[in-house]
Amino acid sequence: MTVEVKTFATLRTLYPSVPEIGISKGETVGSLVDRLAIPREKITIIFINNIHGTFESPLKAGDSIGLFPPIGGG
Amino acid sequence: MDKILRVRMSSKPEYSVEEVGDYAGIGGRALTSKVIFTEVPPLCHPLGPENKLVIAPGLMSGSAAAISGRLSVGCKSPLTGTIKESNAGGQAAQVLARIGYAAIILEGESPEGKLYTLVVKKDSVEIVPADDIKGLNNYAAVEKLVAKYGDKCAYMSIGTAGERKMANSSIAVTDMELRPTRHCGRGGVGAVMASKGIKALVLDDAGCSVRKPVNDEAFKAANKEFIAGIKKHAVSGQGLPAYGTNVLSNVINEAGGFPTNNFTKGQFDKVHNISGETQAETETSRGGLATHGCHRGCVIQCSGTYVDKEGNYVTKQPEYETVWAHGANCGIDDLDAIARMDRMDDDFGLDTIEMGATIGVAMEAGLCEFGDVEGAIKLVQEVGDGTPLGRILGSGAAVTAKTFGIERAPVVKGQAMPAYDPRPIQGIGVTYATTPMGADHTAGYAIATNILKVGGFVDPLKPQGQIELSRNLQIATAAIDSTGMCLFIAFPILDQPETFNAFVDLINAFHGLSLTADDVTALGKNILTWEREFNKRAGFTKEHDRLPMYFKRERLAPHDAIFDVTDEELDQVFNW
Numbered sequence: 001m002t003v004e005v006k007t008f009a010t011l012r013t014l015y016p017s018v019p020e021i022g023i024s025k026g027e028t029v030g031s032l033v034d035r036l037a038i039p040r041e042k043i044t045i046i047f048i049n050n051i052h053g054t055f056e057s058p059l060k061a062g063d064s065i066g067l068f069p070p071i072g073g074g
Numbered sequence: 075m076d077k078i079l080r081v082r083m084s085s086k087p088e089y090s091v092e093e094v095g096d097y098a099g100i101g102g103r104a105l106t107s108k109v110i111f112t113e114v115p116p117l118c119h120p121l122g123p124e125n126k127l128v129i130a131p132g133l134m135s136g137s138a139a140a141i142s143g144r145l146s147v148g149c150k151s152p153l154t155g156t157i158k159e160s161n162a163g164g165q166a167a168q169v170l171a172r173i174g175y176a177a178i179i180l181e182g183e184s185p186e187g188k189l190y191t192l193v194v195k196k197d198s199v200e201i202v203p204a205d206d207i208k209g210l211n212n213y214a215a216v217e218k219l220v221a222k223y224g225d226k227c228a229y230m231s232i233g234t235a236g237e238r239k240m241a242n243s244s245i246a247v248t249d250m251e252l253r254p255t256r257h258c259g260r261g262g263v264g265a266v267m268a269s270k271g272i273k274a275l276v277l278d279d280a281g282c283s284v285r286k287p288v289n290d291e292a293f294k295a296a297n298k299e300f301i302a303g304i305k306k307h308a309v310s311g312q313g314l315p316a317y318g319t320n321v322l323s324n325v326i327n328e329a330g331g332f333p334t335n336n337f338t339k340g341q342f343d344k345v346h347n348i349s350g351e352t353q354a355e356t357e358t359s360r361g362g363l364a365t366h367g368c369h370r371g372c373v374i375q376c377s378g379t380y381v382d383k384e385g386n387y388v389t390k391q392p393e394y395e396t397v398w399a400h401g402a403n404c405g406i407d408d409l410d411a412i413a414r415m416d417r418m419d420d421d422f423g424l425d426t427i428e429m430g431a432t433i434g435v436a437m438e439a440g441l442c443e444f445g446d447v448e449g450a451i452k453l454v455q456e457v458g459d460g461t462p463l464g465r466i467l468g469s470g471a472a473v474t475a476k477t478f479g480i481e482r483a484p485v486v487k488g489q490a491m492p493a494y495d496p497r498p499i500q501g502i503g504v505t506y507a508t509t510p511m512g513a514d515h516t517a518g519y520a521i522a523t524n525i526l527k528v529g530g531f532v533d534p535l536k537p538q539g540q541i542e543l544s545r546n547l548q549i550a551t552a553a554i555d556s557t558g559m560c561l562f563i564a565f566p567i568l569d570q571p572e573t574f575n576a577f578v579d580l581i582n583a584f585h586g587l588s589l590t591a592d593d594v595t596a597l598g599k600n601i602l603t604w605e606r607e608f609n610k611r612a613g614f615t616k617e618h619d620r621l622p623m624y625f626k627r628e629r630l631a632p633h634d635a636i637f638d639v640t641d642e643e644l645d646q647v648f649n650w
Contacts, residue, residue: 008324009317012351044308044527050330050341050632052533066328070308072526072565073319073350073376073394074519 001061005032010069011042023059030055033067044070075101075136075176075285079199083182083270087190087201094176099585101133103159103555104601105177106148110157111604113179116611120152120262121239121269123183129170129230129275130178132558136171137285138293139580140301142558143168143369145247150612151261153241153428153470154487154512157608159555160263161516163368164247164256165228166275167558170194172282184271189237193223193276204273209234211421211458212246212254215274220252223276229254231274233423236264238460240468241488242428243268246420249368255390256368259425260514261489262470288586296579301373303573307566309528314376314562315365319394320350322493322521323402329525329534330632331499333491334402335444336434337484340495340630344407348397353409354378361385374562380413389417392426395515398493399430404437405444415454422458424468429454431471431490439478487512487618497625497635499524499534504544504639508619508647510605516561518547522568529568537639545647549598556597557581599650606648616645 005018015038023032029046033055046053047066059065078097081089096112097105106128118124127149134142145167151158170178173196184190189208193200206222207215211233219229229248236243243264246254258264287293305311313321323345326332330340346352354364362381367374368390378391392400392413400406400415419426433450436442442449456464466477471490475483484491489512496503501520509517520543524534532539554561559577567574574591582589609618625637 006328008328009313009321009351045325045525047328050328051535052329052531066325068325068328069313070526070528071313071317071321071325072309072522072528072562073314073322074515074521074561 003059003061003063003065005036006064006066008066008068009071011038011067027059028055029053029057029059029065032059032065038067042069043067075131075171075174077174077176079175079178079194081178081180081192081201083180083184083272085185087271089199089201091199097176101135101176101556102130102144102146102558103148103161103552104597105130105556106146106159107157107601107604109177109179110148110150111608114150116150116608118150120150120155120266125150125266125269127180127263127266127270128177130176131167131171133556134581134584135167135558137287137584139297139584140304140371140373141560141563143371144558144560145258146555147245147258147263149263149266152265153262154489155612156487156510156512156614157605158261158263158511160258160260161555162247162256162258163560164249165369166230166247166277168369168371169228169277169279171285172279173277174282180267180270180272183269188271189273190271191274191276192272193278195278196281207273209237212423213421216248216252216254219274219276223278225252226278226280228277229274230277232264232267233421234460235423235457235468236268237273238465238468239265239268240457240465241265241473242425242432242468242470244423244425246423249390250370253390255420257420257425259427261512264423287584289583292583293580296576296583299576300573300580303566303570303576304373304563307569309565310374310562314374317350317354318364318376318378318391320353320392320397322394323349323397324351325525326494329498331495331534332398332402333484333493333495335405336403336438336482337495340498340632342402345402347407348401348409348412350394353391353397356409357381357391364391366391372560374560376562382410388413389420392416395493396426396430399427400433400450403430403434404450406447406450408447411447411451415451418454418458424457427492428470428490429457431484432467432474435471435475435480435483436467436478438482439480482624483622485513486621489513494521495630496621497630497637498633500537500637500639501532501534501540501543503621503625503637504540504644504647505548507621507644508544509548510602510609516551518544518551519561519564520544520547522564528565535633535635537643540639541643541646545650548602548647549595551598552601553594553598556601602648619644
């Protein structure tokens with residue numbers, strides 16, 4: 001059971017994307033981020049399969065997770 | 075800033091310098107919209123003698139207040155037929171404010187073919203024939219002007235698109251390097267300047283000093299707090315300086331709202347190749363700059379310098395909207411090609427959003443294939459050459475779609491939508507539909523709260539909460555657009571109450587006022603009321619405050635989303 005983790009902007013330079021990582025039952029975005037040693041305070045925007053999520057969001061096999069630091073533009 | 079320069083164009087151009095009078099105490103968009111609302115007949119033709127072009131620095135421009143160099147240009151728009159405020163950075167606002175003008179108002183019309191340069195100095199105004207720069211595009215025109223008037227001035231100019239009075243023509247403003255890279259892009263303001271017979275403005279503040287605050291100590295303290303707040307916020311202090319506005323490509327793509335191939339898909343499979351991350355790496359590896367300000371006094375520095383593989387200057391760092399418009403929207407994933415088209419747009423004097431959206435429509439019409447780099451460049455060149463096809467394309471996305479029988483014209487009130495699809499990001503759809511400007515993301519940047527989690531979070535995929543979000547943002551934006559402050563201060567002031575307070579304190583200390591947050595809101599509402607009343611008298615009704623119907627019919631991948639804010643809800647945006 002694996003998921004994809006994509007990191008962007010300033011996060012990417014410190015914590016590269018992980019194309020495939022195993023998850024266990026009950027895994028959440030938060031627990032996965034902790035396992036990857038990415039400090040939660042560095043993450044503002046979370047997507048799971050293109051939909052906004054939170055650290056509490058549960059994960060399932062095949063999910064694609066996008067993690068962003070605070071960003072803006074326009 | 076206690077006087078107005080009024081220039082009356084005719085076979086014998088003349089000018090007068092007036093007291094600011096009834097327009098005292100306002101600047102930027104508040105001033106341009108109030109002048110247009112008060113003085114321009116709403117039913118006039120945008121290129122006729124009754125229309126006026128108002129050029130106004132913000133209320134804080136020319137002072138030591140951080141990031142206060144935004145310029146507003148107002149008129150009745152030839153693209154939309156509505157009132158228009160088109161806004162740019164660059165050096166002009168600071169210089170014009172220091173010379174002491176709250177506004178320059180261009181009136182009347184010039185005999186066909188006659189173009190002039192307006193030279194504005196501390197103690198003089200000259201209206202001189204522009205025969206030396208007539209027919210030149212912006213880069214060449216500015217180079218000649220700099221050779222003649224020097225490198226201490228700010229310059230505004232139109233390219234050949236403006237001279238040909240194209241509905242998608244811009245007014246260029248020079249940056250710190252005296253390049254015409256900052257544009258009042260939206261709404262065809264270049265054509266209105268051309269109709270007045272003005273090819274360029276030379277703004278020379280020799281002998282002028284920085285505008286002094288009424289309460290110096292309080293001003294310094296507020297400015298310090300304001301700057302600290304901007305630098306502390308992760309968006310304005312880190313993300314924007316590092317990657318520029320194009321940091322958005324990945325997040326908007328991830329949200330499924332990155333319009334691709336003329337708004338037929340919400341994701342671009344080659345987004346990585348044009349993302350802000352890739353763009354910044356490309357720039358720095360070639361010896362360009364990934365962090366650079368568009369005007370002196372900017373503390374965010376969201377811009378940069380784009381160079382080619384040999385390290386030669388091509389253009390300023392293309393903005394997110396430009397990278398999207400000429401990139402994903404046309405199926406193009408080549409940053410060098412996008413930079414080349416950005417340079418062409420700046421040179422001819424075109425709005426990059428409208429131009430990219432137009433090419434997207436043209437690609438759908440079969441003029442070339444999506445992803446065809448050389449085909450896209452050729453279409454921009456047609457506009458620069460003023461060929462019959464180029465004149466159609468230079469009239470914008472709506473005219474191009476009509477000409478080629480295409481329903482899918484992503485426009486509101488004749489103006490192309492920017493880089494966010496309103497189906498999976500419904501808050502921005504409310505702004506597109508209802509702003510008095512035609513489809514415009516800056517008028518109420520719901521992306522902040524729908525996607526970026528700035529100022530809270532409203533689910534972008536649902537209609538709930540979008541009306542209130544857009545309403546509040548449109549009010550706040552109208553007020554900020556009047557100060558001369560860059561709209562990117564919205565990121566820290568939405569999230570940090572102390573930075574918002576410093577912003578209000580800064581205005582109060584400078585002008586000796588005691589405005590409250592409620593007064594700022596009231597100003598925003600007043601501006602929107604003037605603008606909507608002008609539009610109403612120009613023939614616009616609530617039925618014009620709608621997205622094209624296909625956004626309610628055609629579902630967009632990956633969310634299979636349609637825009638489902640109802641018409642009745644849209645009609646409540648200005649019901650405050």
